[in-house]
Amino acid sequence: MLISLLRRRAPSLVHSLRLLSTVSKDDYFAAINHISNIVRHDIYPERTLSRMNLILTSELVYRVLRACSNSPSECIRFFTWARAHYTPTSLEFEELIKTLARHDRYQSMWKTVQHMKPFQFSVSPETLCFIIEEFGKKGLVDNAVELFNKSSVFNCEQTVTLYNSLLFALCEVRLFHGAYALIRRMIRKGLVPDKRTYAILVNAWCSSGKMKEAQDFLQEMSDKGYNPPVRGRDLLIQGLLNAGYLESAKQMVNKMTKQGVVPDLETFNSLIETICSSGEVDFCVGMYYNVCKLGLCVDINTYKILIPAVSKVGMIDEAFRLLHNLIEDGHKPFPSLYAPIIKGLFRRGQFDDAFCFFSEMKVKGHPPNRPVYTMLITMSGRGGKFVEAANYLTEMTEIGLTPISRCFDMVTDGLKNCGKHDLAKKIEQLEVSLRRD
Numbered sequence: 402m403l404i405s406l407l408r409r410r411a412p413s414l415v416h417s418l419r420l421l422s423t424v425s426k427d428d429y430f431a432a433i434n435h436i437s438n439i440v441r442h443d444i445y446p447e448r449t450l451s452r453m454n455l456i457l458t459s460e461l462v463y464r465v466l467r468a469c470s471n472s473p474s475e476c477i478r479f480f481t482w483a484r485a486h487y488t489p490t491s492l493e494f495e496e497l498i499k500t501l502a503r504h505d506r507y508q509s510m511w512k513t514v515q516h517m518k519p520f521q522f523s524v525s526p527e528t529l530c531f532i533i534e535e536f537g538k539k540g541l542v543d544n545a546v547e548l549f550n551k552s553s554v555f556n557c558e559q560t561v562t563l564y565n566s567l568l569f570a571l572c573e574v575r576l577f578h579g580a581y582a583l584i585r586r587m588i589r590k591g592l593v594p595d596k597r598t599y600a601i602l603v604n605a606w607c608s609s610g611k612m613k614e615a616q617d618f619l620q621e622m623s624d625k626g627y628n629p630p631v632r633g634r635d636l637l638i639q640g641l642l643n644a645g646y647l648e649s650a651k652q653m654v655n656k657m658t659k660q661g662v663v664p665d666l667e668t669f670n671s672l673i674e675t676i677c678s679s680g681e682v683d684f685c686v687g688m689y690y691n692v693c694k695l696g697l698c699v700d701i702n703t704y705k706i707l708i709p710a711v712s713k714v715g716m717i718d719e720a721f722r723l724l725h726n727l728i729e730d731g732h733k734p735f736p737s738l739y740a741p742i743i744k745g746l747f748r749r750g751q752f753d754d755a756f757c758f759f760s761e762m763k764v765k766g767h768p769p770n771r772p773v774y775t776m777l778i779t780m781s782g783r784g785g786k787f788v789e790a791a792n793y794l795t796e797m798t799e800i801g802l803t804p805i806s807r808c809f810d811m812v813t814d815g816l817k818n819c820g821k822h823d824l825a826k827k828i829e830q831l832e833v834s835l836r837r838d
Contacts, residue, residue, distance in 0.1 A: 433461070437468035440479045447482045457487040466496045473504040477513075491522040498528055502535040507544075524555045530566035537570025545570035559590070565597045572605035577614075580605070600639065607640030612649070615640060638668050642675050651676065654688065663697040670702050677710040686711060686719060701732050712741035720745065734766035736773045743773075747780040755780075756789065771802045778808045787815035791828055803835060 436450070443449050455461075462483050469476050480497050483489070494517050501510035510532075514524060529552060536545035549567045552559055564587045571580045580602055584594065599619065606615035615637060641650040650672060654664060664672070669692060673685040689707060693699065704727045712720045720742045724734060739762045746755035759777065763769060774797040781790035790812050794804050809832045816825035 430464075433464045433468060436461075436465050440465060440469050440475050441472050446475070446478060450479075450482060455486075457483055459487075459490045459492060462487070462489065462493050463496055466493060466500065470496075470500045470503070473500050473506050473509070476500050477509060489520065491517065491520075491525070494520075494522060495525060495528045498524070499531055502532045505539060524557070526557045526560065526563060529555060529557050530563055533563075533566040534569050537566075537573040540574055542570055542574050542576065561587070561592050561595050561598065564592065565595070565601060568598065568601050572601055575605070575609065577602075577605065581618075603637060603640040604643045607637070607646065608643065610646075612637070612641075638664060639671060642671055647675060647679060651684065658688070658691045658695060661695060663692045663695045666697065666700060666703075669697065669699075670706060673703070674706045677706060680714075682710045682714050682716065686716075689723075699730075701727070704732070704738060705735075708738050709741040712745040715745060715749070717742065717745045717749065728765065734762060736767060736770045739766055740769075740773045740776060744776060744780065747784065750784070752781070752784055752786055752789075768800070769797075771797070774802060775805060775808060778804065778812065782811045782815055785815075785819075787812060787819055788821065788824065791816060791821075791824055794828065795831065798831060798835065806832075 436455070439449050440446050462480070465479060466476055469479065476497055480489075480493065483493075494513060498510055498513050501507070501513060517523065529548065533545045533548055536542065536548065545567055549559070549563065552563060557563065564583065568580055568583055571577075571583060584598065584602070587594065587598075602618060603615045606612070606618065619637070638650050638653055641647075641653065654669075654672060657664060663669070669688075673688065676685050685707060689699070689703070704723060708720050708723050708727075711717075711723065724738065724742065727734060727738065739758070743755045743759055743762075746752075746758065759769070774793055777793045778790045781787070781793065790808075794808055794812055797804060809828060813825045813828050813832075816822070816828065
């Protein structure tokens, strides 16, 4: 319906979307998606778009450019057409510049930069950093250095952020001596390295398998009084994780905890997320209790990693303990936290326990969402609990959630097969009424 609306009365629709907010967000983004499809796939997109009589705004053009970011040529055509129908802002220019840089379209990128001048726009420091880092990813370090040195042309001050981008480019091609020289130059200019400065170089050393060099660098900077904002060992752990040296990262954390020292929370969460993905859930649970004993205050993100992980491998008792700890810490469980436990109970055949736990979570946790109800209905159906599945299907419609067609089909077929024809008819009538609305 939205697409037909967009075709028939695009001006009033887009005006409503942007200014009056009379259409839902889903409809707004469906409209953006429709325009993006025209830009990407239409042979003559300019003609089609012109016929739609769109009221172009900065936000609409920006979102279409983002949606088409994998099609640089089509983005250029769309933006060239759009500029004749509205007054652009620097936001759209810079989004197009980033798309072109990402796809190695450097000639077009610099032309777009030139097109900014009549509007008295200049490339922002953030976009300049993005281009420098893209040069580094492509191995064009000379281009990155040249752009860094010419930053004044874009009225861009050589800040720590800009230095970090060039440092990233140098490390991408393993020019570590150049990276050291850049940091020394940075310090001579009176700039203080930040967390990313250290992280970039440490990650690069670790990915090259040079742990000692990374440690020596952190020690050298510490001796000079430029201490990282987080401890050096945390940076090393992050570097090892980023480089894929999981066992080395685990050994370092074990050594730290034996010494009574804990990693910072961000490092700990990154570590357990990576280790859980590798399947060593027991190790993560043990580490969780160790760091808690040593005084680390975990956050909701810690539980978002651990509870689904332990539930997936069947450690349901542990999942309940973690959920209890979460509630004791003052958090209210989200559906993404209690849904894995319910699913784990279903897998073990503990249907009554799953139903009771769900009822409890409706009181103690955040309200269940559509995916949770869909999972409940699906798992109940697989276990032959079609009456319960029908009850949950009805319950979710009562709170304004629309079940997917597959759930209706499964429940009605299941009820008919077990002789519950009256209930099956009611579910069919409910589906018809919802589709009619």
